[in-house]
Amino acid sequence: MRNLWENTSRERENFSEPLKSQTTDLLIVGGGFTGCSAALEAARQGAKVTLLECENIGFGGSGRNVGLVNAGLWLPPKKIISILGKKHGEKLISALGSAPDLVFSIIEENKIKCDPKRNGTLHCAHSEKGMEYLIERLRQGKLFEEPLTLFDKTETENKVGSSKFIGSLHDSRAGTIQPLAYCRGLARKAKELGANIYEKSRVSQVKKQNGMWQVNVQDIVINSKYLFLAMNAYEDLNKANNKGKFSTVYYSQFATRPLNSNEMSTILPGKEGCWDTAKIMSSFRVDDAGRLILGTMGNSEGFGKYVHTNWANKKLKDLFPFLPEIEFNFRWSGKIAMTKDHIPKIVNFEENALSCFGYSGRGIAPGTLFGKRCAAALLSENLSMLPVSAVRHYKEAFTREKSTFFEMAAVANNSLMSFKM
Numbered sequence: 031m032r033n034l035w036e037n038t039s040r041e042r043e044n045f046s047e048p049l050k051s052q053t054t055d056l057l058i059v060g061g062g063f064t065g066c067s068a069a070l071e072a073a074r075q076g077a078k079v080t081l082l083e084c085e086n087i088g089f090g091g092s093g094r095n096v097g098l099v100n101a102g103l104w105l106p107p108k109k110i111i112s113i114l115g116k117k118h119g120e121k122l123i124s125a126l127g128s129a130p131d132l133v134f135s136i137i138e139e140n141k142i143k144c145d146p147k148r149n150g151t152l153h154c155a156h157s158e159k160g161m162e163y164l165i166e167r168l169r170q171g172k173l174f175e176e177p178l179t180l181f182d183k184t185e186t187e188n189k190v191g192s193s194k195f196i197g198s199l200h201d202s203r204a205g206t207i208q209p210l211a212y213c214r215g216l217a218r219k220a221k222e223l224g225a226n227i228y229e230k231s232r233v234s235q236v237k238k239q240n241g242m243w244q245v246n247v248q249d250i251v252i253n254s255k256y257l258f259l260a261m262n263a264y265e266d267l268n269k270a271n272n273k274g275k276f277s278t279v280y281y282s283q284f285a286t287r288p289l290n291s292n293e294m295s296t297i298l299p300g301k302e303g304c305w306d307t308a309k310i311m312s313s314f315r316v317d318d319a320g321r322l323i324l325g326t327m328g329n330s331e332g333f334g335k336y337v338h339t340n341w342a343n344k345k346l347k348d349l350f351p352f353l354p355e356i357e358f359n360f361r362w363s364g365k366i367a368m369t370k371d372h373i374p375k376i377v378n379f380e381e382n383a384l385s386c387f388g389y390s391g392r393g394i395a396p397g398t399l400f401g402k403r404c405a406a407a408l409l410s411e412n413l414s415m416l417p418v419s420a421v422r423h424y425k426e427a428f429t430r431e432k433s434t435f436f437e438m439a440a441v442a443n444n445s446l447m448s449f450k451m
């Protein structure tokens with residue numbers, strides 16, 4: 031089945047110009063939020079910039095995600111500070127706290143047709159323990175003046191249209207978008223400002239020669255002073271490198287037909303994007319046409335396909351039992367790049383080169399911010415403007431085993447949950 035976002039994107043710029051050998055200031059590999067935001071920033075600054083994408087703009091996580099434009103990371107502020115220390119932790123918390131402002135202002139300024147809704151998100155407590163977590167999350171957020179509001183069971187039921195949750199935490203900085211359209215819109219605007227963007231251009235090799243980066247796409251060579259790798263979980267270059275090694279986890283989504291006004295009357299009247307506090311989390315939201323979109327961890331195109339699809343059918347009934355039997359018209363999945371500590375990484379693997387990855391499931395606002403700052407830092411040769419300090423290399427052990435374990439856990443959980451629902 032298909033990806034909903036490909037079907038409904040109103041941004042459809044063509045990037046099919048044939049690639050030619052060229053010399054540029056900044057060469058970007060990867061056409062997701064990170065790469066496209068970097069291209070937009072470089073073009074805005076008047077630099078010569080070339081972006082190479084091996085498939086199509088938004089092919090990776092950027093064109094497959096839920097579309098929740100969240101503030102901050104999954105990790106609560108205290109945890110970020112315990113990992114990065116006070117100075118660097120507070121710098122990242124502050125940068126990511128305002129990252130949704132950056133996303134929504136780019137959308138507005140550049141008239142990106144991606145159905146932005148800035149009505150906040152609801153983190154929904156699936157259990158008493160989940161509610162305790164939200165109360166603690168609220169307490170920590172208040173220390174950083176985050177605009178969070180805790181709702182009780184009745185308030186949550188009124189907001190969500192489901193009686194399944196004990197409470198919820200609303201973050202008014204957040205919102206929802208059509209993610210593929212946003213990514214394509216970033217690329218479209220970068221192109222309008224002069225960026226050279228090429229699809230179907232797989233980079234097979236990067237090397238440094240006489241102080242310049244040399245990048246190969248088959249027999250075509252691009253020379254560049256600066257290099258930015260923005261491939262995240264979809265990296266298809268050289269696995270045995272020091273530019274980043276991390277594990278991946280799949281996330282799947284299922285979308286219904288547009289619900290009619292009767293069916294929709296109590297479901298998410300405020301159009302907030304939602305996710306829950308379960309360890310194997312799930313998400314739900316509606317799109318502009320009124321389709322319900324459910325998401326869960328796991329690969330709906332892999333061996334657990336039937337388990338995850340069965341989960342989605344049961345979950346729809348469980349959340350909204352008053353709905354009639356509704357089939358899913360769209361089903362798709364994508365890979366998330368997870369770092370061990372869930373903090374995104376920037377690797378300065380050689381002079382004038384950065385690689386950025388590991389948003390651990392929060393990449394719309396962070397990817398936009400990190401891409402923009404990486405481009406600016408490379409062009410000005412000033413790495414102090416990066417939201418996290420760059421490291422020289424980054425390599426985790428047992429990444430393949432961990433990725434397999436995540437999928438097994440998602441299959442086991444969704445089988446069990448389907449049985450219980």
Ligand SMILES: Cc1cc2nc3c(=O)[nH]c(=O)nc-3n(C[C@H](O)[C@H](O)[C@H](O)COP(=O)(O)OP(=O)(O)OC[C@H]3O[C@@H](n4cnc5c(N)ncnc54)[C@H](O)[C@@H]3O)c2cc1C
Nearest residue numbers: 060062063064084090091092095096098233266364393394
């Ligand atoms: C199913 C799912 C749901 C998610 N939901 C959310 C959400 O609601 N909110 C949120 O904030 N985040 C979410 N995320 C995370 C977010 O989507 C990602 O963090 C983000 O898209 C990463 O963007 P990126 O540009 O770094 O990478 P990507 O979008 O993955 O882009 C990398 C690109 O590099 C290209 N590439 C790879 N190798 C080469 C090569 N050799 N040559 C040329 N090109 C190459 C790939 O084709 C790909 O298009 C979700 C992720 C998934 C998968």
